[in-house]
Amino acid sequence: MAAGLARRDRRFGLLMAGPGLAAMLLVVLFPLVFTAWTSLYEFTLLRPVHDLFVGLGNFAAALDDGGFRHALRVTLAFVVAVVLLEFLLGLVVALALDSVERGRAVYYAILLCPLLMNPVVVGLIWRMFLHPTQGIVNYVIGLAGIAPVNWLGDPAVAFWTLVAVDIWHQVSFMVVLLLAGLAALPPEPYEAARMEGAGPIRAFFWITLPLLRPVITVTLLIRLIFAVRTYDLVYIMTRGGPGNATDLVSYFIYRQAFVTLNLGRAAAMSLVLLAIVLLLTAWLHRYMRSLRA
Amino acid sequence: MTRALMLSTAAIALLTGAADARTIHILMESVPDTRFVQEVVPEFTAQTGIEVDIEVVNYAEMHTKLVPQLVAPAGSYDVIVVDFYWVGEFTKAGWLQPLDERIAASGFDTSVYFPAMMDLVGRVDGVVYMLPFYNYAMALTYRKDLLEDPAEQAAFAAKYGTPLRVPQGWDEYLKQVEFFTRKPDLHGVVNQGLRPDPIAMEWSNYLFARGGEYYDPATWEPKLTSPEAVAALEDYKRNVQEFGPLGAASFGFDEAFNVAAQGKAYSYITYNFFRTAYDDPSQSAVVGKMELAPVPVAGLNGGWGWAIPRSSPDPDAAWQFIAWIESPEIAKRRAALGGSPTRADVFADPDLNAKYPYYPALQALLEGSKNFPVFTYTPQFVEVLGRELSLAVTGEKEPAAALAAANEEFRALLRQDGKLP
Amino acid sequence: MPDIRLEQVSKVYPGGVTAVDAVSLDIRDGELMVLLGPSGCGKSTTLRMIAGLEPITTGRLWIGERLMNEVDPKDRDLAFVFQSYALFPHMTVAGNLAFGMRIRGVPRAEAGRRLQEVAATLGLTELLERKPGQLSGGQRQRVALGRALLRDPVAFLLDEPLSNLDAKLRAGMRTELIKLHRRVGRTMIHVTHDQVEAMTMAERICIMRDGRIVQVGAPMEVYRNPADTFVAGFLASPPMNLLDARIEPEGAGALVIAHGLRVPLPGALPPGPVTLGLRPEEVTLAPDGAARIALDTVTQAVEALGPEVILVGALGDPRGPEVSWRMPRDFTAAIGQPVRLWLDPTTVRLFEAKSGVAIALSWPKP
């Protein structure tokens, strides 16, 4: 009787959740399955039909492609640099803002501005600012007597320029999330620590950081995933150049799809990237959990 | 993922495309000629009752926006403009409608177009798919005031033993570049070193000027490893690194133009349509000081054509529009506004010649320009070439090695296209 | 160990709330002082000012001979137990307990030994590896206490440490705390709004109201002689019966009259309105004693509590003011039934009608 009821309940539940689940499967799973399927064919926009099965040929070609491997390496360096720097900077700013009593809304608004800007606009604006002879940046550092810097034209500098612009654009994301995390921390443990004689530095390392860990983990993960997908900024600012110093993998794959028109190859590359991101995510998650012990 | 994106945009296009049959939608690049078209279309609407909706985007976005629409059974664009280097790809994929029947039916005269333009953005394998819209053959733009300055002329003659004049040969031009480099206020040249298309297009001039070729016209055998090609790349690299402003290796054409328009460069090899912009005080500090000449030996031809995609929702209205915008009267009006003509009748117009004294030079330029390789995989070749040139310019690869790599990939693409065995 | 002394200490929060108003209080070395008062009366604020968690707006705080107003909490040498326990959620019980010792650099071996000792005292030995989230309220409470005990402070400050526990646990912990106080012999300032807790634990009670101290004294002293009607009404349950009354002269002495009840008073008192206070336990069912005065109560409710019975009724007649009396556990009465009770007149208390301040009565020594 009870079991029957439970079963009926479950069936009803499935009935209610069914359409939602189906929609989600369609929305999330369909493109993924389509990508996987396409990756097994020689499928180009010039001949958009699945009739030439190549097995894992696209994957082999992708991994064999020096340009793709180079793009993966550049992306790894880029992701590590932006995520780490944005996290450190974001944490410092969040801590500073957390102690601000008045006008926090104003700071929030200012901080959110870059975040709300379209990356294309960000890229265009910075390209203008960083113009070696007509840009404001070189003008300002020139006032300080510093020689003009070849921000986007020198392969060694361009990578870090891109990192810096990304930080400018996205650091608020970290600030806002970390600030929310900080605001949610209970005040009492800090008072307890104060009574025990802990100064602000110890309170930070012994209380804030560990208590903030879940927020930090999530923030890092989201940022990491988005950083891997960075595309607009390179597209607008460097086109992967000079040379191939800033050839991020998302832009590389985009070109496979829309310039080379080779969707099969692009799909295989996307899946390789997806696998790497999943591995990174799992690793970061495990690592953050292991810190607790 | 990209595929899903494409499908969904195609689906949206399908839903919205059919809704308003008497409006035609056109995707165009944000360049001066597009502005001139926008200025005259109200008359078309007044005459025909057909609304014209022109979507203007950055060049970089165009190909990406177009392809999903062209693949879809019914796209959202009735008329498109096709850059010459998409021509091979678009026609091979069957995305464009042949225009011969419509031309014959409406008695449209295509003989007025320069044959070179017709070959570039008109006819493919004997079938007309496009009408040439405007040309962007590249020209040498230079500081006329400096060139004609007697003091400069004397100094130049003393240094090189040759007169300072509009360069007749490539070496002569290179000497002028060197001569006019007086950093930081003046550079002999400004380059557009951004990959892929700005650098690839600009360097093509160097290649042709050096007497090089992309391929053997008879056999399609790639010729990028020739000594001329290597010398051309060495010239290019030296110009960027030694005689150009800081950052030229990452400039797009607008940034490079800016440098020239601020009077910071003696010369800039660029699209001829910038000629009018130099004389616009709102964008230029060198009004009346810049002039245009053909690139010594030969420069790169370029152009856009009007076409009707297979996926056009309303091809009849589309043709009506193209025939109107390319009618002699409207073509002259556009030229009068500053457009870059593709037709002999416009170049012969006395009023226009009075207004634009450089028209004969421009015509000579169009007639002497050479084409970039047009085949199915042109965009990919531009990508490859741009990457390798950029690597060479920034010193990460030797010019010869970079060209060898580009040559091999060029060969592979030609094979893929069936041009080579 | 030094005394703790508050001199005219006030706290005005930003925004203008005066939470504590010119409080002066001496807390003697080793004393268990309870701050008692209703919620919002400024107890926590007072305690936090002593601890240094809240700056003092005006007045002075002394610990011994040292002026403490500007001294950092860590240099005041006080241990604080928070109402919400304020455990470090990411640390085990052992980590929580060891926190302070780590900061103070207590050698590892000694820290371990003392930790085990305190854990054993508080029955935490089995729980040392758990996180606070895996503990019951009482266990968390003990961890918080343990953290304080591992210090050797001048005084323990406890802010309602028992208020989050259920009634049974609270009674047990109360006794534990008293024992603990006796064992460590250190000053303890205990904040509570629970008068039973205050009465059972305190050596002295400091009763606060609206940011001010109303009365300080030993529990029974405060109980017997409340300084005003607020204290009278706050302590004990049921509280003292407070009745509108008036004084009339009667020969050499005076009478206090409340709704037909007439109680003779010693000495002459100015006639006029007063408040008459009667403790519920100061009546008997039999007039065993010469001086007792008869008092009738019309039964409205009889609440059997087990060890005793509370009789709630109307004084004199059914329209009389409500009064409560403590009766022996076998007492019964029907609703509406009048009950005759006998009052010892020396137990009555008088308060000024307007201010509520106690009026001293001087009964001749028996």
Ligand SMILES: Nc1ncnc2c1ncn2[C@@H]1O[C@H](COP(=O)(O)OP(=O)(O)O)[C@@H](O)[C@H]1O
């Ligand atoms: N941080 C604060 N800011 C402003 N007012 C406060 C603050 N803390 C307490 N108060 C106010 O001060 C008064 C006394 O509070 P508190 O000392 O916490 O009372 P208690 O502990 O006796 O319940 C209350 O009216 C309370 O609202």
Ligand SMILES: [Mg+2]
């Ligand atoms: Mg409190």
